[in-house]
Amino acid sequence: MQITARDVPALERGVALLGSGGGGDTITAAALLRNCLPAELTPVAGLAPDAKVVPVGVIGATAVFTEKLPGGDEIATAVAAIERWTGERADALISIEVGGLNGVMPIAAAHDLGLSIVDADLSGRGLPRLDQLSVATVGRGLAPAVVAEPSGQVLVLASGSDATIERTARAFLASSSGWAILALAPIPAPELSEAAVPGSISGALDLGHRVLAIGESPTAATLSEAVGGDVLAAGRVLEVARRIGPGEHGRPGFGRGSVMLTDHRDGSLLRLEMENEYLLAMRDGRAVASTPDVLTVVDRRTCVPISCDAIREGVEVAVLRLPAAPFWTDPRHLPVLEPRAFGIDTEPVLP
The missing domain is CATH 3.40.1610.10 (CV3147-like domain)
Known part of the structure; x- marks a missing residue:
């Protein structure tokens, strides 16, 4: 290719x-x-x-x-x-x-x-x-x-x-x-x-072509089909909180944080836990998606991804879940990327 x-x-x-x-x-x-x-x-x-x-x-x-x-x-x-x-x-x-x-x-x-x-x-x-x-x-x-x-x-x-x-x-x-x-x-x-x-790499290229092909301001159904996953929420970011995460041997860890938004579709609250990447999504307090699946946040109009360090209050976003590579859903490998590997005490949410 x-x-x-x-x-x-x-x-x-x-x-x-x-x-x-x-x-x-x-x-x-x-x-x-x-x-x-x-x-x-x-x-x-x-x-x-x-x-x-x-x-x-x-x-x-x-x-x-x-x-x-x-x-x-x-x-x-x-x-x-x-x-x-x-x-x-x-x-x-x-x-x-x-x-x-x-x-x-x-x-x-x-x-x-x-x-x-x-x-x-x-x-x-x-x-x-x-x-x-x-x-x-x-x-x-x-x-x-x-x-x-x-x-x-x-x-x-x-x-x-x-x-x-x-x-x-x-x-x-x-x-x-x-x-x-x-x-x-x-x-x-x-x-x-x-x-x-x-x-x-060819998979990333194909994913990018599919997302660019849907244009700006896609519907949730169109966006879900393009990424081959789910739209977990679509709404305005209400709050972004940041803190130092747990470390080892007395040393501080990576920066941690959370993002809260209202899903305009049904009024529910979606909370994202993040470190260097988005790790866990909870709807009204219930875990609905997690690593090793890829959780990503995009601008609702342009579909441009928004990184953990750039997300801010007031932005209109869509939260997506992309399925993990089969390598990570293998039971032998899953513990390396499940939420507990990042200090989050919950089971991985598998589709």
Whole structure:
């Protein structure tokens, strides 16, 4: 499958929706991608049996990405470092996360490096933590990993548990540029069918095309059909509350918050619990949708996604539920993304 300049708006919209309120600035990433087209997506089944695939992506405070723009060689630096450490050459790249800007950036990087880009990722949506990636979930582990930040520092995390890799990378980012490029050890192509979420980039592109095709001010039924999910509410945001979330070992966690709105269709109140992403939806106090399904908020008129850090009182929105990738509904993997994985004491709401 080939991505052309005409596909960029749809891809940008699709990955923004799958970001579930997180994932960073997709507009800037899409602008960078326009200089690297056309791009050919390689399906997992189309890789050579001996191909080695390197996962890459942006980590850290993605909001800083637009303030401290990349120099252009950060991904190349990270890939070269992981190649030197492992002694294996990369034949292709795979995104660590299809939701948000990481659904776009690795495509541009693969073009610049002359490598294939795999139509898959390690998340199937937007995720906040490295130890929640699919490779960690199936027990393959994150180490060794490389973190390359835009000022030129390169950190090699040679060993450690997935939680240690996550914690160490965050500490490094806090004392450097705020964001960096992550590269993980090459994955043999035959292992991707179990360790990745296949078809995620082409799926995001298709989702974006469907949503853009319905135009502005769609009905709830039209919007529901376009996203292949549900419209949980459509109304005006009444209140947005923000706080510091629970952390570990005495350290503060990610920012947490909640959004309250009235559903104009029946007058019910819908409350969204959020961290870096929208995590749980409750109607009149009863849980009606939750992670691992993708909860996303869009402007009611334009259908442009509204991120967790940008949502404000008074905005007219629609709250959507998009079905999770089958990888996350597998009972073996579900505990990694269920609400309790984020400190919310409730069972996951499955359709």
